[in-house]
Amino acid sequence: MTISTQWFQPSDIPQLFESTVGIEKESLRLDNQGNFSQHTHDSGGLGGRDYHPYIQTDFAEAQLELITPPLKQNQDLINWLAGLHQITAAAYPEDLIWPASPPAKLNSDRDTIPVAKLSNSKEVAYREHLVQVYGKDVQLVSGIHYNFQIKPQLVHKLVGSRFPSFIQATNQIYFELGRRYFRYRWLLTYLFGVSPYVDSTYESKLFGTPPQTIMRSIRQSRYGYRNANSINIDYSSLTSMIESIEKAVNDNFLSLEKELYRDVRFRGGQKVRDFLCQGIKYLEFRNFDLNPFTPYGITKDQIDFIKLFLISLLFLEGETDDASVNLGNRLNQAVAEAHPQTPCPDLEEGKLLCQSMREVAQVLKENSQIDLLPLVEKAEAALEDSKLTLAGQLINECPDPANFLAWGLEQAREFKQGYQKRPYHLHGFENFELSTQDVIKEALKVGLKLEIVDPMDNLIKVSHQGHQEYIRNGNMTAKDSLISYFLMENKVATKDILKEAGIYVPQGQHFNEIDEASHYYPFLPEQGFVVKPKNTNYGLGISIFKTLPSQSQYRQALEIAFEEDNTILVESFVPGDELRFYVQAGEVLAVCERQPAQVVGDGKHTISQLIDQANQHPLRGPKHFAPMTLLEKGKTEALQLEANQLSFESIPDKDQVVYLRENSNVSTGGLSIDRTDQVYDDYNAIAIQAAEALGTTFCGVDILIKDYTAPIKQTGDYGVIEANFNPAMSIHRFVGQGQDRYLGRAVLQELFPELTWPQ
Amino acid sequence: MTISTQWFQPSDIPQLFESTVGIEKESLRLDNQGNFSQHTHDSGGLGGRDYHPYIQTDFAEAQLELITPPLKQNQDLINWLAGLHQITAAAYPEDLIWPASPPAKLNSDRDTIPVAKLSNSKEVAYREHLVQVYGKDVQLVSGIHYNFQIKPQLVHKLVGSRFPSFIQATNQIYFELGRRYFRYRWLLTYLFGVSPYVDSTYESKLFGTPPQTIMRSIRQSRYGYRNANSINIDYSSLTSMIESIEKAVNDNFLSLEKELYRDVRFRGGQKVRDFLCQGIKYLEFRNFDLNPFTPYGITKDQIDFIKLFLISLLFLEGETDDASVNLGNRLNQAVAEAHPQTPCPDLEEGKLLCQSMREVAQVLKENSQIDLLPLVEKAEAALEDSKLTLAGQLINECPDPANFLAWGLEQAREFKQGYQKRPYHLHGFENFELSTQDVIKEALKVGLKLEIVDPMDNLIKVSHQGHQEYIRNGNMTAKDSLISYFLMENKVATKDILKEAGIYVPQGQHFNEIDEASHYYPFLPEQGFVVKPKNTNYGLGISIFKTLPSQSQYRQALEIAFEEDNTILVESFVPGDELRFYVQAGEVLAVCERQPAQVVGDGKHTISQLIDQANQHPLRGPKHFAPMTLLEKGKTEALQLEANQLSFESIPDKDQVVYLRENSNVSTGGLSIDRTDQVYDDYNAIAIQAAEALGTTFCGVDILIKDYTAPIKQTGDYGVIEANFNPAMSIHRFVGQGQDRYLGRAVLQELFPELTWPQ
Structure with missing residues (x-):
């Protein structure tokens, strides 16, 4: 497999890696025993769900949805997730955040699991419709959605040379990328699929209860959230896809276009038909299970690897078609429904995909400071040994399905401790000075839209329904005059x-x-x-x-x-x-x-030593970045000591307070x-x-x-x-x-x- | 004579020298032939006289009064006078500012000289009253008033040790300083009195026409502006002074308290009686003739010398009384009415006063960077040789009274050229960046009150009737947000x-x-x-x-x-x-x-030489302080030249434009x-x-x-x-x-x- 320059050039790779990703992460709030939390979403003191851009509920009232904005740097995604988890954990101090996709324990009476108590009645009705058609169980399985937008300048660059217009360029590239994703996503399911266990009473209204075997990913199997088989989408072309979706709605197989659930969702308009006039803007990939080994449901390595995978798909040779989509779906289902310890079903194709990623990673490494080759190597190793996949690891750590609840709660408790650490910092935003961290935290809590204008200047923008304000260093704003x-x-x-x-x-x-x-x-x-x-x-x-x-x-x-x-x-x-x-x-x-x-003497140590000791305090750190500032041994301190007939080498008496300034x-x-x-x-x-x-x-x-x-x-x-x-x-x-x-x-x-x- | 520490200590001298002085300078606007200008004050486009704090009219419509705020640094007084003169000269471009105190040419029909056309009818009526009592002529003689306030902290320091209260301290010190000034001011008249000539038809309604002899200072003689002899003020004590002024008004010898014209005016209240409750705030010395050798009516040396004289009076031994005041008045009149070339009437006392100033100047020199000893030496020389006094010099330069008009007009024309020089700078404010100079100039023109908050920051405050605005660098204001x-x-x-x-x-x-x-x-x-x-x-x-x-x-x-x-x-x-x-x-x-x-080639010189030439342009100067900035030979310029295959040593063709950046x-x-x-x-x-x-x-x-x-x-x-x-x-x-x-x-x-x- 060699890099194809159908659209982009190898020299574009560093720019392609600056494409944005946005993460949506669903997860269940549970009580300490693993029951669904009885705390309503609104009890958390967060801003209202009718506008909150970052903290929402998904299907159920106790099913959180945390949403990051689209970001260029993958580390920033983790930072945002860290902050949102910290805030959410503090909002529901008695709750645990269930770290895995499928619920380990379901109420025997499903009616006692309330759907999200939204004020928008249409949204509530839609959820009730989902209950009727698919049942509550499949909706409660949580996951990660990965929104990917190619850096628009790179698509614009192709207009003229490769495409007559921007809309043609964007539609062709995204549609083909979507099909390729359908075709090859089985590799990601093999590596990252990790939902082998679920409550024993779990059932899909359409496809029934999963057979009693353990599988790699219940969520991505036919027993996950899946539309009826009667809904057939034709991926021969963008137009045929649009028409088949419209037909499914028209024939009442779907209540709304958005009810169509596929692992790739094309985004960019109110209706799918809008793509023809406005162009596809980005792709939403919805097939990711929560990684239960990590507090935020996904790791930076995973985000990096998926981005690399997507970019390498852009460089694949040849074109896919409707049959490829169907083939990919079958492959993916087989991988999902296989036991976690079964080997990779198509080692050769897996290696070819990794080779393609390796080539892209190689170019990236040469032209930037980003080295993803170790990730490719890890994937290659996992291809050869299914125990290295996430599901393989989980099976190993928790071999008995009966222990899944206890294992997951243990993880959740450990993660909760992490969310509660260093409460004076907003996790993920530690590089901002403390006041700015406080303001950002409050903005994220109440649901003001936040943009980081310039982190080095502690300059942020917060907005709400057209009203925007810039803030620097926590409280320098438009309210004060120059x-x-x-x-x-x-x-x-x-x-x-x-x-x-x-x-x-x-x-x-x-x-x-x-x-x-x-x-x-x-x-x-x-x-x-x-x-x-x-x-x-x-x-x-x-x-x-x-x-x-x-x-x-x-x-x-x-x-x-x-x-x-x-x-x-x-x-x-x-x-x-x-x-x-x-x-x-x-x-x-x-x-x-x-x-x-100041330092307080102990009759033994010199002032210099006492300063060093005092600086060990966990709240002390560099100016503006810690609650208390490190003590210094500068000129001013020396002069101050001298004025009191002391020096850094003096040994003060026990309990003697020595002022350093x-x-x-x-x-x-x-x-x-x-x-x-x-x-x-x-x-x-x-x-x-x-x-x-x-x-x-x-x-x-x-x-x-x-x-x-x-x-x-x-x-x-x-x-x-x-x-x-x-x-x-x-x-x-x-x-x-x-x-x-x-x-x-x-x-x-x-x-x-x-x-x-x-x- | 040794320094007496009745009130202050020698160590206070540097602080005493930071006492504030404010200058009021009257002068006549004339046309090019020496007639009173027919341009009304309001034709100058300046702000209204009902509020203008700096540019006013005195008695007559064509009699300017320029007023500085009280300032610590004597150089700042000259700077303000420079700016106000430049602005006034630009406001009346056809006029000349007569540089001497007495008018050299009076309209034969005095009714054709209008008094100031003020909107305040009381002020107009007061001027009409002055015409009735004293005649117009004496009012047209212009001069300088010197307002002196001892640094208040120094007076406060005396409360407790020397005085039971601040009001007692301020009243005693200022009243005694006033009396000493009456007693010894003859020295200043000897040195700086300079109004030997006046129009031949000049007369005082009370004292008649001066005898045909030339005298040192007509303005300070009995033929200047002087109240009737019947008005007798008793300077035995502050209370007796207040009572005798009140009596003069009550007896209708004076229309208002302010009609009392003495060389020292005590300031600080609406009525003189207010001194008893509020204290004297500062002293106004009104006996200074315009120095016709200088464009602003007074030199920095004079201001320095007078300040030194006043401080040395504070250190004189013993107390004065009403008799001292009368003695001083007689001495001063004798000095004023003597021929400019007559010797000093009391060489011994003059020398003693100089010795006292020398002692003060010596302490000042040792404790600051101010050296006024040369000024004392000059005064001592003038004591021995009356040709060195200002009047002596004028007599020497213009021996014939008939030439006084021509001589004065020549001076005025030369000064006018100075006022018109470097119009892009506000004279006296050249250290501010250009935009701030423009704003200050406009503030002074329209009569906004100006305070220099911090010259190094180009930070000023302008205010008008309680509304104040700070401005930094010309246009950074409260109108813009932080x-x-x-x-x-x-x-x-x-x-x-x-x-x-x-x-x-x-x-x-x-x-x-x-x-x-x-x-x-x-x-x-x-x-x-x-x-x-x-x-x-x-x-x-x-x-x-x-x-x-x-x-x-x-x-x-x-x-x-x-x-x-x-x-x-x-x-x-x-x-x-x-x-x-x-x-x-x-x-x-x-x-x-x-x-x-850019530079433009001449086919001969190198780029480096062309830059040097261009930098000779009078409008070029340092960044922000000149209309055009000096060209540089820095790295950026070198890189720019290199990009065009040039260097600083290249010789461009004739008329070739070479961009340096x-x-x-x-x-x-x-x-x-x-x-x-x-x-x-x-x-x-x-x-x-x-x-x-x-x-x-x-x-x-x-x-x-x-x-x-x-x-x-x-x-x-x-x-x-x-x-x-x-x-x-x-x-x-x-x-x-x-x-x-x-x-x-x-x-x-x-x-x-x-x-x-x-x-």
Whole structure:
């Protein structure tokens, strides 16, 4: 078998591999005993099923359908599935997600298994119709649908040279790809088919109860969801296919076109006839059993392998026809209904298919960083040894059908633990900074459509019924103005504005030259002062002196600040606790006290060692990507220690608290303690007033307060030291003491007030 | 004389020197023959006198009053005066600004000199009253008022230790400073008094015509604006001063408190009695003649010297009293009425005052970068030699009173040339980027209150009757959203959004790794492509290839782009002219074609030499600070030349145009040609649509257009390549061909629609 260039060139292969895939994954929610969950879908606090793009119910109320958008990178599909599983598991904390396709245990009275309680009455009626014709059992068998769209530019490129029009190109390529898939999909069923067991009372209304033999894939056998034999579709041509589908509906063999269930579904129009005018847009492959060994129903290797398989089909020589489709269907049924340990029925064809994939993988490897050759080798090995197939493995792990329920529940429990791990991260989206993860999670929960515009910029787009909003870093949105951003970024400007609004800000000077700032030494306020760069948001370059430092210490602090900016501020120090107020649209949603980065002595270890120990904490990680930031051993820390006659090599006494910095930004290792309910309302009012003066919707106001439980009595009881245009939301969510405040949803509620927010 | 620490410490001197000064400068507008200008104030197209904070009329319609805000830096005062003079000179292009205090030529019929045509009838009535009591002549003598406020923190510091309350501190210090000023101001009159000549028909209604002798300062003599001798103010104490002023009004010797004309005016309340409750806020010194040798009526040296004089008065020993005030007044009158060449009347006291200033200047020099000792030395020299005083110099330059008019007009004409120089800069504000200069100029013209928030950030605040707006870099304002900024800054996001809005953008790919981008070589579009960094606004790092480059040329372009950003774009090249559309609030206000940086050969010089020559052009300067940017000899230029088989050492033929870059950004040396009136409206519509899709008010849209005079017929007739959140306005203002489009005012009109914009 050699690569045929009927349509594409080998040089197109890296681009072909950038074709998009979208995954739909059905699965049953069960209780801890393996019964269908009695929790309704709506009890999960997720957004409504009438619009939710990602989390739906399939046939039954307890049958989840998780849907990813079409994505270029296969790893992203796994990432999305990870996130959606985490969210779903949290929505139904008592439920297990059944990891396999067929149900291991069915209610003896099938009427007690409710179909999905949708608000759309037509959808409910359609499901009732399915019950009548096929029975509930076959509908409860879950699986994966794999939606594949060839990168459209590649099809466009063929117009002119190979095809007179785009519609002809797309229809011919997709229709032929569909037929080839029918013809050769048996290989995928052989490798990935994995539904050997089912509840013993299971039956298909049309084809009866499966014989008592174990088979590779009940789901893909005649006992799965299959239309009556009387429905005959003619795959001789696209037109004949369309006409035979229309005839089946017209003759009432099908209630709707969509009732036709085939392993390949051509997509792109409301009706199949639309293909003739609009062209086929993509293909939906529906023959994948849930892989019960993996928490998301499918692995990245499988997604990769299937994509490789599809691309290699595009390069096959010759054309298929209606007879090929029928032949393929027979082959596939034979593979599905065979015992998992029976050998590959057509080793030669299997090897040829693998050879074709190998050639494609070879080109891909040479022209990109993607190497799929090991996957091809694994498939080749499985061709020779059926024990290496998924069904073969399952039979081996769980040889007794009677143990299938227990085995599956065990898997489900293990996977559930995985879904519940690291709850402060949105699984699959860990590369985003924490606030963005929170916002994405809430968007996915409520069912706002999410697009990742630029992951490196933490830039996302969320939309709902034509209303779209872009969000950067969790709370930078269209609700704030460009100039507010510059005003808050510029501490000189911020101070001017707050002062003018009658808010107390510490007195200070700003300098553009280090010598000028140095000459200011005789005028330094004796009650303490702060040196900080004009533009910074993460506490970088800040030094705080509570007593008058030596001239050289002062000079060093100036140097540190000037490293961050051309202008620095020297301002008087306001003694007290530092509180961060998260203000949103004129309301304080959370307040926390912030303490500087610190270690606590044990009388044995050096400060340097204590820092290393503290950094082992599971919540500590790089700035913005973990709830708590790693402690550093930088210049500022050294200066701070020196000011207290310490060094990194000092050994503090047991229980001695050693502050590593004076500033308490979480981004430089600080700690936070929730104070939302304790803070006196006067300070909330100040924070709100500050945000208003700066004209901002999302704002973090830092206030030093002498006693935050008492009202403001005089000047100096508080001082606003900073306002932040992009307040970190995670510092309220992971607090050392007090209640966590979760702000991801609040941001979206501000942006989408028209949405009905669950609970 | 030694420094007394009655109030302040020597260590306070650098801070005292940061006390603010505000200047008010009156002057007469004359026609070219020296007659009073017949152009009304309102004909200048300036904002209305009922609110204008900077450009007003004083007594007469043709008597300008230019007002600076209070400023810490004396150089800033000169800068403001420079800007206000430039604006005023441009508003009355036919007029001259008379540089001296007394008018050299008065209309024989004084009724033909109109008083200021103000809309406020009380103000007009007050001026009519002044005419009745004092006559017009004395009111037409112009001068400088010098408003001085001690840095308030320094006064606050004294509360507790020296004074029981702030009001006592401020009142005592300012009142005593005022008295000392009365006592010793004769020195300033000796040095800076310079109004020896006046029209021969000049007279004071109260004191008659000056004797035919030339005197140092007619303005400060009894023949200047002076109240009747019957008005006697008692300076024994603040209270007695207040009471005697109130009595004078009560007895109808004065129509209003403000009619009291003394060289020191205490400021800070509506009525003088308010001082007792609110405290004196600052002092206004009104005894300065216009310095006719300088275009702005006063020099920085004078401002410095006066500030030094005032600070040294604060350190004088002992207290003054009412008698001191009277003594000072007599001395000052004697100095003013003496011939300019008479020696200093009290050399000893003069030297003592200079010695005191010297001591203050010495401390200042040691603790800051300000050295005023040379000014003290100059004053000491002038004490010994009256020819060195300003009046002495004027007498020397223009010995014949009959020539005073001609001499003054000559000065005025020379100064006018200065005001008209470099019209693309706002004089005194040259350190701001050009767009900000335009906006500031328009704000000053119309009379919006201007505050420089941060010159390094080009951040200003403009306000009018409680409505305030911040502006950064000319057009970044509250009208645009924070997220629009990030969307436009991110070219990947911009393209996505425009594409979704149905706007054609060139096809492309983005890459995060150079190797990945390098592997894309086989897929490069053959019809040409562009390599550019994801985030850039100034054309940095952009390479354009109109034909397929070699692999190494491509790699080099990638390296250049990756220097600017972590993500780069490779997108197909749209052939055509590049037009920049300046869109504001849904309207296209200007369009220009942009051509790349270029030199034109002469058959003799190398490209390198031609670049050096081109950079001599007076409009070329550093990026953003000159209408045209300097041409560079960087890597991008080298690569561009190489692509055309040229190098910096090649000698192009005569008239051969050599492009140094492919991109046409003005910031990389490009040229612009106005196309506002030629562009077909279809493209305006596209630009407006793009700005709308990005949700922005101020936006520069770059479109490549095949034929901008023809309608859009098909895809590819145009391609939007970029949108800019901070479009440079100067590229429309300084165009190589076509009409300049001045956008500074448009920005302000958008922000202040409530204002009545002149013309």
